[in-house]
Amino acid sequence: MPPRPRLPPLPPSSKWSTHFPARYLPVSPDKNTIRKTFGRVLVTNPSLADKFVRAMGIREGEVIVENYAGVGGLTRSLLSGGDAVGEAKKWIESQSSVEGGSGESSPKTKTAKSFPRWIDDIAPSGNGAKKSNAQPVTAEQPESTDITLVRPKLVLASEGSAELITRAYDYPASSLTPSVKFTIQEQLKGNLINSDLTGTTYHAVPVAQSSHDPSLLLSHSTVYIWPTLPALLSDPLVSPHLEVYDPAAPPGPQATKRPWDAEPPKITMVCQVPDSPIGEQLVAQWVGSAVGDLGQERTWVWQWGRVRMALLVGKSLYDRIMAKPGDLIHCKLSILSQALFDITPLPPYHHVRNVDKQSKITTDRPVKPSSKVPKSSIPPVGLPPSNPLQIPVDLPKTTTYPTDFFPLPKTATSGPLPRPTLLGLMMTPKRESPILASQKDAWDYVMRRLFVRDTLTLGEGFSNLSFGAASLLPIIESETDEYRGIPVDRRRVVRELEVEEWARIVDVFDKWPFKPDNLILDSSNNEEFSREVGQD
The missing domain is CATH 1.10.8.100 (rRNA adenine dimethylase, C-terminal domain)
Incomplete structure (x- = not known):
């Protein structure tokens, strides 16, 4: 039986700047109409990515839409259900067997456009040997692989940089977003987005099948454009993989949409959120768009029900989302996030109670109440039962190193970082919230x-x-x-x-x-x- 097709492992993080120059990270699908996205940070350590994916709890039949996918480090963990480290070893072994089994050299001959162009950095060291320079594990070792890992039904990786998606995924040049614009009215014919956007324009959202993994779809697009996610979920290559909720509806995207009070769909939106004001604005918009009443028709991805979001965010954004009343950094985003979503920390972990406004301190600080009177003890009127944010007291602190992230964080040491550059969050919309539409x-x-x-x-x-x-x-x-x-x-x-x-x-x-x-x-x-x- 031939080995399962899989993406080749990425090179060591020390080689990323060679094969994936950081200048390509901010690039948008169209430099003339879509602004650049600065502040992007990617996880380079496959062990760290595996921890994040395992903690997500992928469900049978899960469809994952990964935004700002970058060069595919997290994509590989998602495809394997949290075993990118093991998948890399299997890929190297398969290459070794090809080389050693026939006594011939590897069939891959490196050229300027060959894939992967980093083959020399991960190739087996001759004669079928299994030694390789593939991405090393520099953070904590992964947990035991005795647990049963669940692979998603489908992963759709969206990346706005044409150069990155071509180099990292072997994306077909014919599927790159053209420099033409399609009106909202044209998209409405496919019932992709809402009529309240009529009159504005945005780019087509292409989706292509990966030639290296049957469970992977690729899209040269960006969630910076608001209708992108609904268009991706409605795409003919994606929609058939979604669970049908309404069998009486015509086949297609409409049959997969569900009301807010239904069981959550097996859809997860994953994102390595840019660590910049743009990234914070995006998350704030995603959070705010979840406001609505039971029985009300929803918009955006919420047309498919309570889609959960698994995010890797910068320290400042994490702290503001997780801040509790009385914390120095408690703000509007804290209130909205916790009122509308059930939130669970994901790896990398490093929660700091009552952090400073610059997110520089790394240890908990006590909260000193300033109010002269306590909160009223009278039962609330007209609100659903509350489920306050709970942070486990024994939440571990993940040890990370500068080489676990790309671009390298600015630090004076090569030792452990005081706090991870990115922190994980799972945000699941609540069925009922105290905020009326x-x-x-x-x-x-x-x-x-x-x-x-x-x-x-x-x-x-x-x-x-x-x-x-x-x-x-x-x-x-x-x-x-x-x-x-x-x-x-x-x-x-x-x-x-x-x-x-x-x-x-x-x-x-x-x-x-x-x-x-x-x-x-x-x-x-x-x-x-x-x-x-x-x-x-």
Whole structure:
């Protein structure tokens, strides 16, 4: 029986800058209309990638859409279900048997465009020997492989850099995104995206079958463009692999979509998020787009139900998502993420309680309450049962090294990093959340305004919402069933407010007849609209 087709292992991380120059990382599918994505960081260590994938808990029949796939280090772990290290050994052994079994040299002859072009860096060392220079393991050794690994049904790797996807995946040049634009109306014919985007334009989203692994599809595209993910899931090469939810619907993407309260689909969105303001804006948009009510028709990937997201993010973004009330870095993103998603840390681990705003400290710090009064103990009104974020006390700290990431992080030592450059998160949308779709803009407005000075008490900062807003404080403090959430004492400090308290503040403000007519703060610019993020 012939060996299963598989991608060749990547070269040692010391060779990445030779075969995959860092200058290709920010490149977009079209330099004229899509801005570059700076701050990209990739995991180079296959052992580290395997730990991340195993902790994800891949389910039977899983379809994984990997965004910002880079050169495929994480892709190889995903395809193997978390055994990229073992797959690399099998690939090398198969090459050794080809060389040693017939007494002939390897059939691969390196040319300028051969694949893999790094063959000399991973080739067996002659005469069927199994020694190789393939990517070494530099972090902690992988866990025992005695556990049963589950391979996904399909992995779709999306990468915006034409040079990287061609070099790293052997992507066919004929499938590269053309420099032409397709109108939204043309895409609507295939029921790929929502009609509320009519009039805007974006690039076609190509999908091609990998010639090296039957479970791998490739796409020269970027999630920087908002409709990309729905288009990928609706592609004729992807849609047949998705579980059919509505057998009565016509065959195709529509039959695979499901309501929010259905069982979550076996779809996972994976991303090595750029460690930059662009990456943070993307995640904030993904989080905010999950707002909705039961029975409401959803948009974006949420048309397929509660799609989970497995993310590798920079320290600053991780800390803001995971910050708890009272933490120095607690913010609007913390509240929205924890209100809308069940969040679990994934490897690499290194959670720091009450971290500083620059995410520089590496050890826990105690939280010193500033409010003169505690949170109200009255049961909340009109909210689903809460499931607060829980961080395991015994959560380990993963040891990583500069060579575990590409480009190399700026550090003065080659020893262990004080904290991993990227940290893992699994974010699964909650069935019910305390944020009503009709109040989404109100939540955004109130939190932005109050977090401008988060060390003030509610009473001190409330006038920042609008002229005359202070008159609402007695209502917010009252024990009434007329408003959602729980009463909030005006002496409570903004940074320490919990989601039940925010629900009361927002509900009272939203029902105020004199609230501002326009609650959408003018924090956007032309670049925001050009990249289409947020059109949900």
